[in-house]
Amino acid sequence: MSTQTPDTKEETEESTTSTSPAQARRMEKKRRRAEERAEEAQAEAEAEAEEDTYHLKVFRYDPEVAGKQEPRFDDFHVPFEPGMTVLDALIYARDNYDPSLTFRHSCRQAVCGSDAMFVNGSQKLCCKTQLSDLQEPVRVEPLPHQEVVKDLVVDMQHFYEQMEAVEPYFQTDELPEGELEEQRQTRENREKIKMSTRCIWCGACMSSCNIAAGDNQYLGPAALNKAYRFYMDEREGEDVQQHRLEIIEQEHGVWRCQTQFSCTEVCPKDIPLTEHIQELKREAVKSNLKFW
Amino acid sequence: MTIHEHDVVVVGAGGAGLRAAIAAQEAGADTAIVTKLHPVRSHTGAAEGGINAALREGDSWEDHAYDTMKGSDYLGDAPAIETLCKDSPKETIQLENWGMPFSRDDDGRVSQRPFGGLSFPRTTYAGAETGHHMLHTMYEQLVKRGVRVYDEWYVTNLAVTDEEDPDDRSVHGVVAYDIRSGELHGFQANDGVVIATGGLGQVYDHTTNAVANTGDGVAMAYRAGVPIEDMEFIQFHPTTLPSTGVLITEGVRGEGGILYNSEGERFMFERGYANNAGELASRDVVSRAELTEVNEGRGIEDEYVHLDMRHLGEERITDRLENIIHLAEDFEGVNPLEEPMPVKPGQHYAMGGIETDENGETAVSGLYAAGEAACASVHGGNRLGGNALPELMVFGARAGRHAAGGDMEAAKIETGRTDEAEAGEVDSPVPLGEVGIEGGVAADGGATTATTPSEVVEATLEAERARIEELLEKEDGVHHAKIREEVQQTMTDHVNVFREEGGLKQALADIREAREHYQDVTVEDPSRTYNTDLIQTIETRNVLDLAEAITVGALARDEFRGAHWRKEHQERDDENWLKHTMLSWNDGDPELWFKPVVLEGESKTYEPKIRSY
Numbered sequence: 023m024s025t026q027t028p029d030t031k032e033e034t035e036e037s038t039t040s041t042s043p044a045q046a047r048r049m050e051k052k053r054r055r056a057e058e059r060a061e062e063a064q065a066e067a068e069a070e071a072e073e074d075t076y077h078l079k080v081f082r083y084d085p086e087v088a089g090k091q092e093p094r095f096d097d098f099h100v101p102f103e104p105g106m107t108v109l110d111a112l113i114y115a116r117d118n119y120d121p122s123l124t125f126r127h128s129c130r131q132a133v134c135g136s137d138a139m140f141v142n143g144s145q146k147l148c149c150k151t152q153l154s155d156l157q158e159p160v161r162v163e164p165l166p167h168q169e170v171v172k173d174l175v176v177d178m179q180h181f182y183e184q185m186e187a188v189e190p191y192f193q194t195d196e197l198p199e200g201e202l203e204e205q206r207q208t209r210e211n212r213e214k215i216k217m218s219t220r221c222i223w224c225g226a227c228m229s230s231c232n233i234a235a236g237d238n239q240y241l242g243p244a245a246l247n248k249a250y251r252f253y254m255d256e257r258e259g260e261d262v263q264q265h266r267l268e269i270i271e272q273e274h275g276v277w278r279c280q281t282q283f284s285c286t287e288v289c290p291k292d293i294p295l296t297e298h299i300q301e302l303k304r305e306a307v308k309s310n311l312k313f314w
Numbered sequence: 315m316t317i318h319e320h321d322v323v324v325v326g327a328g329g330a331g332l333r334a335a336i337a338a339q340e341a342g343a344d345t346a347i348v349t350k351l352h353p354v355r356s357h358t359g360a361a362e363g364g365i366n367a368a369l370r371e372g373d374s375w376e377d378h379a380y381d382t383m384k385g386s387d388y389l390g391d392a393p394a395i396e397t398l399c400k401d402s403p404k405e406t407i408q409l410e411n412w413g414m415p416f417s418r419d420d421d422g423r424v425s426q427r428p429f430g431g432l433s434f435p436r437t438t439y440a441g442a443e444t445g446h447h448m449l450h451t452m453y454e455q456l457v458k459r460g461v462r463v464y465d466e467w468y469v470t471n472l473a474v475t476d477e478e479d480p481d482d483r484s485v486h487g488v489v490a491y492d493i494r495s496g497e498l499h500g501f502q503a504n505d506g507v508v509i510a511t512g513g514l515g516q517v518y519d520h521t522t523n524a525v526a527n528t529g530d531g532v533a534m535a536y537r538a539g540v541p542i543e544d545m546e547f548i549q550f551h552p553t554t555l556p557s558t559g560v561l562i563t564e565g566v567r568g569e570g571g572i573l574y575n576s577e578g579e580r581f582m583f584e585r586g587y588a589n590n591a592g593e594l595a596s597r598d599v600v601s602r603a604e605l606t607e608v609n610e611g612r613g614i615e616d617e618y619v620h621l622d623m624r625h626l627g628e629e630r631i632t633d634r635l636e637n638i639i640h641l642a643e644d645f646e647g648v649n650p651l652e653e654p655m656p657v658k659p660g661q662h663y664a665m666g667g668i669e670t671d672e673n674g675e676t677a678v679s680g681l682y683a684a685g686e687a688a689c690a691s692v693h694g695g696n697r698l699g700g701n702a703l704p705e706l707m708v709f710g711a712r713a714g715r716h717a718a719g720g721d722m723e724a725a726k727i728e729t730g731r732t733d734e735a736e737a738g739e740v741d742s743p744v745p746l747g748e749v750g751i752e753g754g755v756a757a758d759g760g761a762t763t764a765t766t767p768s769e770v771v772e773a774t775l776e777a778e779r780a781r782i783e784e785l786l787e788k789e790d791g792v793h794h795a796k797i798r799e800e801v802q803q804t805m806t807d808h809v810n811v812f813r814e815e816g817g818l819k820q821a822l823a824d825i826r827e828a829r830e831h832y833q834d835v836t837v838e839d840p841s842r843t844y845n846t847d848l849i850q851t852i853e854t855r856n857v858l859d860l861a862e863a864i865t866v867g868a869l870a871r872d873e874f875r876g877a878h879w880r881k882e883h884q885e886r887d888d889e890n891w892l893k894h895t896m897l898s899w900n901d902g903d904p905e906l907w908f909k910p911v912v913l914e915g916e917s918k919t920y921e922p923k924i925r926s927y
Contacts, residue, residue: 052789052840059838087841105557105647117795121847122839126355128524131560131645133446134355150644171494172844178352191454192413202369202403204410206422212415219415219447223354257413 050088057089059120075099077159078111080123084172087122093170095161096120102153108162109137109148112174125174132290135222138229139174140166145226147290165229181225184242188249188269193262211256218251218298220291227285227295239274243285243295246276250298253305264309271306279303316499317771320346320462322717323488323503324510325469325531328356329445329703330685331510332452333405333710334674334717335461343505343718346462348469348490350526350849353453357512357524358706361445362563362637363429364437365707366700367406368399370426373434375399379915382701385431385596386694387876387886388922389544389894392915393726394690397672398701398708405707406438414451416440417634427634428568429699431596431927435568437700442563442637448703464501466493468849469530470782472507472538473500473774474678475764480539480898481730484679486767489778493849496842498779500771506717509535509668509683510710516853517861518661518810519802522554522561531687533856535668536863540676541730541896541907543689544666545860546867547877549697550811552600554660556618560645562638562657564699567593569634571623573604574654575612581619588927595927598696598877601659605811608658620654659811663702665693665877666867669729669896673722674713677730682713690727691894694911695876727912736893738906740870743819744826746862748902749833785851791836794847794854800828801854801861809865814881818869825862832858863904867895870906888922 078098084090098115100106109127116123126136130149137148140163142156153160168176198205227243228234234242241249252258253266270276276299285295321343324335331347338345347353368378378399383390406424410416416424417439429437440447456463473487487502511531515523536542552573553562567573573593575581582588587603588595595603604619613619623631623638628651631639642650667689674682674690685706692705716722728734764773804824808817832855839847873887874880893908913920 052838055789055838084841084843086843105645117793121793121795121837122841122845124839124844124846128351128355128526129357129360130525130558131360131641133359133443134351134357134524136351136355172841175844182352186457189458191458192451194413197411202407204407204424207416207418208422209418209420212418215415216441219450220443222359222446223352252413255413255415 074102076102076106076111076153078115079159079161080112080115080174081163082173083170097159106153107149108141108146108151108153108156108160111153111160112148112162124172133222135224138165138224138226138290140164140229145230145288147224147226150290165225167229167235168225178225180238181223181228181244184228184245185223185248187241188245189266190248190252192252192255192258194258196259205257207257211254215251215254217293218247218254220293221247222291224290226288226290230284230288232282232284233278233280237274237278240278241270241275243299246270246279246299246302247293247295250302253302267306267309270302276302276306315772315775316497317502317768317775318346318499319502319504320344321503321505322346322508322714323348323501324508324714325349325488326356326510326512326687327351327353327463327465328510328512328685329358329448329452329706330512330687330710331508332449332456333707334508334510334684334714336452336455336459337711337714338508338718339459339461341715341718341720345718346464346501348464348467348488348501350466350468350493352465353456353463354450356449357527359446359449360522360524360561361448361703362442362561363565363568364427364439364444364700365402365406365448365703366429366432366436366698367402367438367704368434368436369403369406369424369438370436373436375403377433378402378436380920381432382692382698383920384923384925385696385698386692387696387925388888388892388913388920389547389691389694389875389911391691391727391912392920393912394672394692396915398692398704401708402704405704405711409448409451409707412451412455414440414447427565428594430564430567430591430594430600431698432700437565437568439565442565442635444703464490467491468493468852469534470778470852471774472534472681473771474538475770481677483539485538485681487771489771489775491782493844496845498775498782500775502768502771503680504767505719506680506682508674508713508717509681509687510685511687513686514664514857514860515661516798517801517805517857517864519806520554520559521661522551522559523661528853528856529664529687529860530853530856531683532667533859535676535681535683536859536897536899538678539899540678540681541669541898542667542863543669543894543896544691544694544867545664545863545897546871546895547665547693547695548661548864549597549663549665549877550601550659551662552597552604552659553621553657554662555642555646556656556658558645559660560641561662562621562641562655563635564597565635566621566623566638569623569630570626571621573600574620574622575607576614577612579612581607581612591927596696596698599927601811602879604659614656618656618658621657622654623650624652624654663697665689665691665695665697670709670713671725671727671729672712673716673725674709675716675725675729682717684709684713695878731907732909734910735896736908738870738895738908740866740906742822742866742869744823746822746866747899747904749829782848785835785837785848786840788834788836791834792831793838794835794851797828797831797835798854798857800831801825801857805861805864809868812879812881813868815869818865821865822862822869825858825865829858863897866897866904866906871895892922
């Protein structure tokens with residue numbers, strides 16, 4: 023399994039010593055009670071479990087709670103309703119069986135990008151993944167190739183750093199005069215960048231990429247797509263374009279991509295990421311030829 | 315004890331928070347954002363329709379202001395409305411100058427379309443995902459400027475002094491919980507704190523809002539003594555998907571989409587709800603029309619009506635509304651190119667919020683608010699579609715600049731209790747406010763011996779630590795999910811589009827019961843690492859306080875204005891009710907009062923007229 027949990031041995035010991043005995047006892051008691059409750063609820067659910075429940079196997083890990091320090095899978099049997107998504111099922115399991123089940127989610131409509139996870143072996147946005155499209159048991163794991171913080175929550179810091187490394191902001195020194203003057207942009211150019219602007223920073227692409235897994239400095243598909251979004255925007259001047267090429271052409275930039283299309287396959291917003299990276303490669307070649 | 319120190323601390327990182335932070339930093343302040351979600355996860359990203367801005371020939375800020383005042387059902391304050399309409403064009407063009415990918419006309423200028431209640435097609439848009447592009451564009455600018463962001467830090471309270479009169483209090487920072495590590499830190503703000511925590515949709519069960527929209531900032535400010543205004547005015551958006559509450563933009567109707575009942579009637583016209591504007595009447599009008607159709611047996615499956623846009627053709631839909639195709643398919647299993655979409659009203663927006671003036675300042679010194687959390691008041695009784703996004707920009711920028719000590723014109727709107735305040739009363743069947751303080755008073759957030767700003771922050775940090783320890787230590791009790799469900803159920807049953815006295819009183823009784831259950835609330839997850847159980851438990855307290863405030867306002871206001879419909883009072887009552895509903899926490903014993911609406915604008919006075927579309 024590619025899910026990574028941090029090596030927390032030392033940290034764990036440290037946090038145990040800094041916890042007061044009373045707190046440790048309380049935590050232990052709470053944990054036991056929570057487990058008993060979860061077991062009872064599960065037993066009930068399983069007793070009722072006919073074909074109208076869905077069986078989930080959910081990855082669990084908590085660096086400071088006894089019994090969860092070693093990663094494990096918990097089984098949840100969730101009553102099925104038509105239209106139910108993986109996120110709905112996780113919420114149900116949390117609110118009814120185990121309040122400590124932890125995952126990020128917010129908008130429930132595929133725009134905040136919080137709930138990308140590894141579902142039955144591929145990166146999915148849980149809020150737009152229908153349970154009925156999945157084989158049982160539905161295996162839910164945190165995004166691979168990122169450190170797990172707890173249960174289904176991963177550390178996104180590296181992803182954010184790569185995004186920020188491509189200067190992900192509009193740059194031009196040719197703004198029109200006058201406070202109310204807009205820059206003109208053709209409909210065609212807006213169409214050209216449209217798909218690239220849909221990125222919701224969910225991290226599914228980066229997690230699916232073998233190259234990113236092996237090369238931590240690789241900018242990755244999301245950041246390169248962000249670079250594409252600005253590089254292709256006709257409102258930025260040529261100097262800025264040239265500067266952007268230098269960023270994406272670096273050793274851990276576009277040339278690392280081996281066109282495996284895994285990012286494109288998992289993107290929940292259908293962004294043609296691989297194509298965008300290929301286009302940037304062509305631009306880089308063209309630009310280099312120009313200077314010969 | 316760790317205290318971080320900045321000039322300006324912005325709470326929340328949606329549109330208003332980002333805009334405030336950019337403005338504060340530009341005014342020279344060392345600025346930090348403290349936010350429970352990473353900025354790009356904020357719910358501004360879900361806004362679809364667009365930004366109202368008078369940019370084109372034939373349009374004017376005055377027309378925009380008139381439409382907004384009429385849309386507010388004459389409960390908006392003219393100085394705030396005029397500020398919005400005057401500043402919106404420059405803020406909108408600024409977004410364009412920051413690279414926002416707006417939809418474009420053939421001449422390369424940003425596109426605009428018609429929206430409900432507007433006399434000119436001034437809703438500037440980027441497909442049906444305007445909010446997404448706006449949020450990301452502003453976050454990009456934040457990255458460019460290197461503003462410090464503490465993300466996944468949950469602000470649990472404001473550090474406010476405890477003078478007896480809330481108008482004498484000042485804020486010196488906030489206390490926030492690092493969700494990842496479980497540590498609680500203080501944040502001292504030398505110049506000001508800006509609240510930009512957005513909506514409170516989680517008070518209801520069928521809402522377009524995110525799970526994170528629990529009204530935290532409004533509840534914290536309220537408990538710290540800042541008056542909250544017009545809370546009863548909740549917007550129910552007429553076109554949400556029945557099974558999830560996902561929003562279908564008003565842009566669908568703006569582009570020509572039509573509403574039908576089960577008999578195939580275009581009821582907005584055929585049943586006389588809005589003989590001129592039809593589907594593009596303002597949102598409160600359309601929501602009531604839909605529910606009336608359903609209640610009179612002309613709904614589909616007794617629940618919803620149909621929104622049909624097939625006649626617009628695939629090309630136009632894909633060009634301007636593509637996101638709607640994905641939303642309808644993914645969240646309702648309907649392909650809107652082939653069949654009409656089922657839609658029903660859902661909670662969408664809180665017109666009320668923290669009382670501010672048109673510079674974003676509240677009655678507590680150093681405390682500012684902007685966006686949906688604030689009430690300036692621009693929207694009054696009903697917000698027009700396309701007016702929330704410019705509000706974020708305009709008042710976010712002003713609050714940020716003001717907090718940083720930038721030059722501002724003096725505000726015309728007065729905050730806090732002035733000579734014009736009128737005492738109010740509400741006939742509640744149960745006690746309101748804090749449980750268990752009858753007779754005594756438990757000051758909230760008050761730091762009795764603290765005098766210097768850092769002492770105020772430290773004292774608040776200590777108090778919050780004690781509160782969180784208590785929540786974590788309690789061994790047996792009620793789970794927050796149950797309490798939240800109780801509140802959402804009664805709000806949905808009784809404080810919805812249609813309201814009547816008996817139901818409102820029932821809701822107050824139910825909320826009281828839920829408050830009592832909250833006395834025994836328990837956090838089951840023992841971990842200090844990413845404990846969402848704890849965060850949701852604290853959020854639920856905020857949901858409780860706001861549900862009560864909404865219901866108190868709804869019961870007190872015995873008239874029908876904007877989104878607030880009362881069965882027993884079917885007329886707008888300008889003689890008695892041209893005034894804002896104000897609620898002060900009063901250390902746990904909420905007090906209702908009123909202040910007059912300001913209808914005097916810069917060069918004219920807005921005369922209340924009959925509002926028809």
